[in-house]
Amino acid sequence: MGNNGGEVSCSYSSPLPSTFPYGLRILVVDDDPTCLMVVEKMLKTCRYEVTTCDHPATALSILRERRGCYDVVLTDVYMPDINGFELLEIVGLEMDLPVVMMSANCDVSVAMSGIKHGACYYLMKPISMGEVKNIWQHIIRKHKEDMKDAEEMASFNQIMQMTSPNEESENKNSPTAWDPVNQAASKQRKKKKGAIGVRIEDKGKKVQSLERKPRVLWNAKLHQKFVKAIDQIGIDRAVPKKILEIIDVPGLTRENIASHLQKYRLFLRRLNEENQSGRLLPPTFKSKLGIHPEQPMVSTLDPAGTLNFPEPFNPIGVQPTAAFDMQNSNPSMLMTSVSRLPFINQDSQSNDPFATSGFGQYLNLPTNIQPILQSGSSSSATRVPLLQQNNGSMGFGMVPQQMEACSSLIVDTMPTTHWPTKPIQRTLESASLVNFGMQNAQNNNLTNMGNAELMNRFKQFSISNSTSNYTGLQVSKSADFYRMTQIEPFGEGSSNMNYSSNLVNDISNQGKIPPEPEMNNKGKRPLDAKDKGKMPIVVEEEEDVFLPELTAPDFNLDLYMNLDNLSQYPMGHLGVIQEEDVLMGGSSSSHDIDSLLQQLHRSTFGNSSDIQPDGNGTNDMVFKQAQDGTKHMESNFEVNPFHMGDNDKAE
């Protein structure tokens, strides 16, 4: 035993007492007064700080009222009302405290069950002094595991915060520029970001080596179910068992849910803390895209403990992309990155508006995307355009329903808009402009190829977009943004919600917007935050970002929004872009993209030269001018719609 002091601090729970293990604050719960007295005495003899409680409900209220006042909970199994296992789950999920169980029941199966439920240790009565003395060891272990988790999360967030390769990478033109692992490591080396107060070591290796056990990959859909289940049950009563029942996914175990739920709660708690403190979380967790300190764009726990899900936010915003190796067997990394990809729609039906879980940890890119994202070398395999940069520029992107995705999504790119009132949160349109690489087959006729092409062209707009986000588009200043109503002040449902970043996609969908379950008719969003307790997005005022096209003076958003009037819109009608078309060098349909892009380009850069292909990178998509003037895109690799390549020189 020794003074572990701050070294065992974990950002998730209160730091252990500096005199650890002495002074360990332990809450003992047992309905047996004799045992309670004995154990209390034993603990006190070990110089722990003991609080006793004879009823689990009392224990819970004590824990809730005095958060951070306890380091560990020791609880009996068989108690009236709430048994020890349930208490264990609740404590683990809500307060993330280590729980030691005890029981007169000496069945191994019960003990096993306890451990599986997440108990740190299971003591069999009678409790001996020796066992009590060593309780601290189990606490340490739990803290260690928590720290590992924290580091994991932090590393993912780091990756999410990665700006474009141009910013930091030493190897600009190399395929590894997008390698998130190396990026993270390199970034870490350059500037130490103790994202959540945990010292992060060599992230690169660490992230990849954090393969502790086979994980369930929480893809968007799964997480969506998860979140809906929680919504149904109520966050307070959300226990893995019930969630499992509701989700009803074969192969999913209660443990999977428990750990996911735990992380989710942690995430929510952090957000709540952020809200309450009024501070902005470090970039790691804050979505600069519309995160207002008081109004996060994520699900939060309101004081009543209800989980409020913000309306999905669909800014023209950022395309959170992180290049990561899809082949990377570290699913958590994968997931975290992906979670920043709001558009990631697990199924190709763009009917699913809530593309990503946003929660962040376990989202996996849908497999149908994977091949697209491969761009040759495995290290750069999945290039998902990364979002942001400190200059506040914002690329295109969809913000996922849950905030956390947003947080690292658009870490430093905040639209400058400041919303006077609660901004509307837009639904993530699955088929959005941002869905580059999204294989939204159904309604989104822009295939990945098409998107890629678009994207590539958009890249050219990124002159002042220092994120070098592939979209290169920058959100305009507040006024403009406001005007564009990409992110609207929270009104009673601007009907334009659906539009948001679905520029091309909307158009290409020929006006058919995939139905959003939560949208009213005509894309009107039920945005009354009060009704649903949803948190509107407030976009922070940030540096200049602009969206060229949409700030065009003659831009008539209403007109634009009304998709029936699309034809009136100068951008024209994109029509259906077939993959073959693009690959094969274009057809008439590609003209539409062209014109759109040109519009955008022109409004951004004036009638500048055509988008110049980047000659150096073999990874780049190359636009060549054909004889007939139509631009075709050729690539010498499988086009990766998210691939930013090196064309984006913006800084």
Place this chain on the structure above:
Amino acid sequence: MEVGQLQARLIDLTSSLYSEGFLDEQFTQLQQLQDESNPDFVFEVASLFFDDSEKLLNNLGMALDEQVIDFKKVDANVHQLKGSSSSVGAQRVRNACIAFRNLCEEKDREGCLACLQQVKHEFSLVKSKLESLLDLEQQILAAGGLIPMME
């Protein structure tokens, strides 16, 4: 009676309690927990145990008196009794409770009733013996002596 004699009696009593299985090692731990800051610890725990157990035994009696026995409730009570008796080191009571639980599982009404009697019997035995022991200790202390601890 002088201290020496009291102490001798105490040692005899304690040894027999252990050897006859009335008390086990847990009780020793309780005694070791007693210190200057809490000189009556063993006495307090024992008193608590007695009171709590009597309550539980009453509950058990009532539960088994029912027309339709709620064996779950009976089992819960027995479980609790088992826990508290094991916490103080009342070994024979604890063992009786284990047997009692098995009978509950089998929903053996007659068996349960018989076992309840057994538990009650063991309980009253250990209670009186513990009371004697604690009383002896008080006497020794009052006479200015020290309580000999069991190894």
